[in-house]
Amino acid sequence: MVKVSTPVRWALRLLAVGYVFFLVAWPVGMLVRRTFEGGLENLTDALTDEDVISALMLTAQVAGIAVLINLVFGLTISILLVRYEFPGKRLLSAMIDVPLSVSPVVVGLALVLVYNGRDGWFGQGLEEGGIQVIFATPGLVLATCFVALPLVIREVVPTLAEIGDEQEQAARSLGANAPQTFWRITLPSIKWALVYGVVLSLARSVGEFGAVKVVSNNVSGKTQTATLMVEEKYQNFAQGSAYAIAFLLVMVCIACLIVVAVLRPKDEN
Incomplete structure (x- = not known):
């Protein structure tokens, strides 16, 4: 030292x-x-505006779905990267970091090129089946999943690598099957890394703007999220409401971090 x-x-x-x-x-x-x-006027005005409430509800819906998807696939990919060897492993690990290095606007444009119903690779077929992706909630979820993808994985992978697989091998040698080993050995060992990854993913999902703006046609009450509402209010000289909405988004993220910090055992810090 x-x-x-x-x-x-x-x-x-x-x-x-x-x-x-x-x-x-x-x-x-x-x-x-x-x-x-001006006191509580900005907050009360925002929280009594039906369009603002709709935007906040849509943000909560999109963020919740995106976090759940990233939780499942992030945990699966983490175990795959740490516990198994396979061709293309390094490429997969590198691809996971792409959302951190690519502009969210580029991400949104790429999703439009693939899922747009008019000339996208899959969009026309999906729309013929009654599923609209771009300019609808599924597109918002896809964009949000993309930008928050690495956060769960990059929290869980180091923890999995650190704890090793000795306890898992011991459990299997004693007759435990794969689900039993996961629920009783693996999951308890990585639970706080998983929780922190979920919190970071939630914060990133709630605050996403660039990718969501591209895949959304920004229709109030339908595809306008809270971050898009902040931009609209600010540009339309309703700065008080814009500040209030932005404050609520910040408070959600800070509250998540505080809850994790309070609940997390000291020996896990």
Whole structure:
């Protein structure tokens, strides 16, 4: 461990705190101040607006479905990457990080090219079967799943690798089948990594804007999510409502993180 002098340590601490303050704390603090600068009027106006309520409900629906899908497939892919060897494993691991490096707008455009009913690869066939993807809720869910895909996997994979598979092999040697081994050995060992991945996925899903904007035609009451509503309110000079909606979205994410921090045992930190 490299020893540094006290002034250097304090300088590094101030630099880190200053960076977080100006990048995160100050903007969020300004959002809170603008939301409540007229008392509770901005919040009450937003929460009594039927279009805002519809946008919030749609956001909750899309985020909930996307998180559930990413939970199931993220856990499956994590176990596949850590516990098995197969051709293309490195390629699969690299592809998982694509949503972190590609612009969400590009993601939305790619989904339109594939699922658009007019000239998409699969869109026309799906619409003939009565399923509309783009400019409908399924498209919003697909876009949200894509951008939040890596979060569960990147939390669970290191934990699975760290705990190893000795206990799982012992359980199988004692006669436990695969489901019993998963529920009694694997899942309890990774539960907090899984919970934290779900929380991050939820926060990312709730706040998604770029990909959702491309695959949505932004129809109020149908395909307009809360983030799209923030943009509309702000551009239409209803900044008070925009601040209030953005504040509610931030509070949802912060509340999830606080709940996990409170419930998580100290020895798991």
